Amino acid sequence: MRTITVxxxxxxALAFSAAAGILVGAVAIAPGDVLSALLGAGDTxxxxxxxxxLPRVLGAALVGGALAAAGALLQGMxxxxxxxxxxTGTSAGASLGAVLAVALGSEPVLVPLAAFVGATxxxxxxxxxARLGGRTTVLTVLxxxxxxxxxxxxxxxxxxxxxxxxxxxxxxxLGWLQGGISVISWSELAVAAVVVAVGVVGALLLAPxxxxxxxxxxxxxxxxxxxxxTTAAVLATTALLTGAAVAIAGLVGFVGLVIxxxxxxxxxxxxxxxxxxxxxxxxxxLVLADLGARTALAPAELPVGVITGLxxxxxxxxxxxxxxxxxx
Amino acid sequence: MSRVVARQVRAGYRDREVLRGVDLAAQAGELVAxxxxxxxxxxxxxxxxxxxxxxxxxxxxxxxxxxxxLDRRVIARHxxxxxxxxxxxxxxxxxxxxxxxxxxxxxPLGTLGSDDARAVARALDDIGATDLADRRIDRVSGGxxxxxxxxxxxxxxxxxxxxxxxxxxLDPAHQRATLERVATLARVRGIAVIAxxxxxxxxxxxxxxxxxxxxxxxxxxGDVKAVITAELVANVFGAGLRVVAHDGLPxxxxxxxxxxxxxxxxx
Numbered sequence: 001m002r003t004i005t006v007x008x009x010x011x012x013a014l015a016f017s018a019a020a021g022i023l024v025g026a027v028a029i030a031p032g033d034v035l036s037a038l039l040g041a042g043d044t045x046x047x048x049x050x051x052x053x054l055p056r057v058l059g060a061a062l063v064g065g066a067l068a069a070a071g072a073l074l075q076g077m078x079x080x081x082x083x084x085x086x087x088t089g090t091s092a093g094a095s096l097g098a099v100l101a102v103a104l105g106s107e108p109v110l111v112p113l114a115a116f117v118g119a120t121x122x123x124x125x126x127x128x129x130a131r132l133g134g135r136t137t138v139l140t141v142l143x144x145x146x147x148x149x150x151x152x153x154x155x156x157x158x159x160x161x162x163x164x165x166x167x168x169x170x171x172x173x174l175g176w177l178q179g180g181i182s183v184i185s186w187s188e189l190a191v192a193a194v195v196v197a198v199g200v201v202g203a204l205l206l207a208p209x210x211x212x213x214x215x216x217x218x219x220x221x222x223x224x225x226x227x228x229x230t231t232a233a234v235l236a237t238t239a240l241l242t243g244a245a246v247a248i249a250g251l252v253g254f255v256g257l258v259i260x261x262x263x264x265x266x267x268x269x270x271x272x273x274x275x276x277x278x279x280x281x282x283x284x285x286l287v288l289a290d291l292g293a294r295t296a297l298a299p300a301e302l303p304v305g306v307i308t309g310l311x312x313x314x315x316x317x318x319x320x321x322x323x324x325x326x327x328x
Numbered sequence: 329m330s331r332v333v334a335r336q337v338r339a340g341y342r343d344r345e346v347l348r349g350v351d352l353a354a355q356a357g358e359l360v361a362x363x364x365x366x367x368x369x370x371x372x373x374x375x376x377x378x379x380x381x382x383x384x385x386x387x388x389x390x391x392x393x394x395x396x397x398l399d400r401r402v403i404a405r406h407x408x409x410x411x412x413x414x415x416x417x418x419x420x421x422x423x424x425x426x427x428x429x430x431x432x433x434x435x436p437l438g439t440l441g442s443d444d445a446r447a448v449a450r451a452l453d454d455i456g457a458t459d460l461a462d463r464r465i466d467r468v469s470g471g472x473x474x475x476x477x478x479x480x481x482x483x484x485x486x487x488x489x490x491x492x493x494x495x496x497x498l499d500p501a502h503q504r505a506t507l508e509r510v511a512t513l514a515r516v517r518g519i520a521v522i523a524x525x526x527x528x529x530x531x532x533x534x535x536x537x538x539x540x541x542x543x544x545x546x547x548x549x550g551d552v553k554a555v556i557t558a559e560l561v562a563n564v565f566g567a568g569l570r571v572v573a574h575d576g577l578p579x580x581x582x583x584x585x586x587x588x589x590x591x592x593x594x595x
Contacts, residue, residue: 079417208438212431214420215477219411221380223484224404224432268464269418272438 003273006266010280014061017287021057022049024291026299059184059192060290060304061283063245064255066196068282069203070241071256072275076210077234078130078141081264082319084256085119085242088141089148091253093122094239094246095177096152096159102173103163109191116195116243122148123235123242177250179293179305184248192244199241200279206234207271214269252305254312255282255289261319330391330406330487330520331355332377337386339376346372348544349386354520356487359511361535362524363555365565369544370524371412374490377522379403390488404432408481412492416465422476423461426451429483451483454513471502478506482513489514491523495530503527507534528580532556540564553578 037049071084085091097118129144212220259282293302333353340346346369362370375381379395388395390406430444452458457475495503511534514521525531538555540547542564548555556578558571570581
């Protein structure tokens with residue numbers, strides 16, 4: 001009963017936030033004109049709604065859903081409520097891949113692929129580093145993530161400054177890195193949507209086996225989980241979801257951390273249910289965060305990463321304080 | 329009816345060999361207690377039997393098939409391991425934990441069928457945990473959590489059940505209840521049970537056979553009275569443990585140094 005209520009509320013919230021995201025913006029457009037714009041009216045309003053606001057709302061929803069699903073996967077497999085693509089350095093690796101691709105002049109459509117490669121390399125590295133002592137602890141994962149994030153960040157800066165192609169658009173690229181859903185085309189959106197869809201299917205198929213990690217890897221193996229294959233599949237799926245999200249919106253922190261964590265209290269721990277709920281919840285969170293980013297200092301725009309950082313970092317700290325028992 | 333056999337097993341970690349040629353077999357219906365001092369290799373032997381650690385030489389066979397040739401899913405259908413650590417960070421319900429026992433039988437889409445639901449219900453019933461089913465695992469007592477984990481292993485419907493220190497964090501009444509339950513299940517369901525036990529008296533009271541391990545080798549394997557003897561206990565565990573007979577079974581009583589001196593003077 002509670003599950004049904006939570007899902008009904010999530011669907012309602014998604015509809016509400018999408019409507020708000022399309023209706024509200026720097027240019028005031030009456031709801032009736034929004035509707036006719038969506039139906040194909042050919043005036044300026046039509047262009048604003050169809051080419052700016054709608055792709056932006058869909059992009060934010062896609063990014064939020066992908067990050068929340070990736071966070072649920074990582075938290076389950078690492079048995080670490082503080083894990084998500086951002087704090088493990090996966091997002092930073094993905095941003096390095098994306099920036100390199102742009103600097104090398106690749107087709108925009110290939111940017112999500114490059115981000116996926118960067119995300120895969122960094123999550124695999126974090127995984128290896130975290131297991132150096134034989135068993136993964138909450139703290140080693142976070143430390144490895146911190147190191148990787150600053151290293152990838154330094155490389156990103158190096159590439160930005162030394163690339164002629166990027167130096168001309170430095171401001172735009174920096175904006176994107178901090179969560180720039182503002183610059184998004186329908187073709188980028190379509191590519192990312194396909195990647196996220198594949199990632200979501202993978203996450204849902206993996207979810208029951210991630211449940212078996214509840215008592216650690218050894219028990220998962222005893223229950224019949226092939227650890228090597230499952231680990232590789234979970235890391236690849238996480239990289240897929242993170243790569244797509246970063247290609248659209250750069251470094252958006254804490255959505256992947258907060259959403260699964262909050263939903264676990266409402267819906268319990270089984271990962272299939274958790275992931276199914278994380279997708280709309282992450283979408284709602286980021287659509288609303290983006291709305292805030294657009295309107296808080298209008299007509300100036302904040303990168304959406306600023307909003308998620310402002311809300312998410314205190315949440316992360318509170319969690320860290322509460323779970324210090326687990327960390328030592 | 330499953331049967332697990334270890335032959336001349338050598339195994340260890342990196343540069344440290346723990347097991348140096350161990351033979352062990354367990355038949356359906358038996359409760360085999362694995363005893364021995366700390367560091368004897370009991371837990372390592374259990375890991376090898378469960379297919380979680382590959383022997384460097386020798387073999388483990390499950391129903392006559394070499395475990396090294398079987399994948400994890402198949403092994404998990406034949407051998408269930410009750411973990412020693414049963415702390416989980418996440419708020420699973422007891423029923424969800426027990427359902428993890430069906431992981432090796434998940435369908436291609438990762439779903440559980442009606443057979444699985446029946447196995448889960450039966451395991452909960454067997455272990456007397458049906459009334460706990462919808463409670464959160466992090467909100468039940470240590471003894472209840474231990475029952476949930478035992479039910480999880482039973483839901484695997486494996487012919488062999490391996491337990492590592494199943495009574496480690498339990499009070500005496502719960503220790504007794506746990507072993508009573510396990511011994512009954514072995515007998516009634518025809519499960520072959522191998523349990524690492526630190527408490528020699530629990531081993532004496534409940535095991536149908538006792539295997540004494542020291543320094544990675546089997547010192548003696550046999551009937552309770554043939555293994556828990558004054559001589560072997562003194563040789564393997566050292567001084568200060570007196571073996572007395574009670575109801576025809578051996579029991580081990582730890583004695584303080586002052587009592588030992590008194591015996592020495594009297595003798």
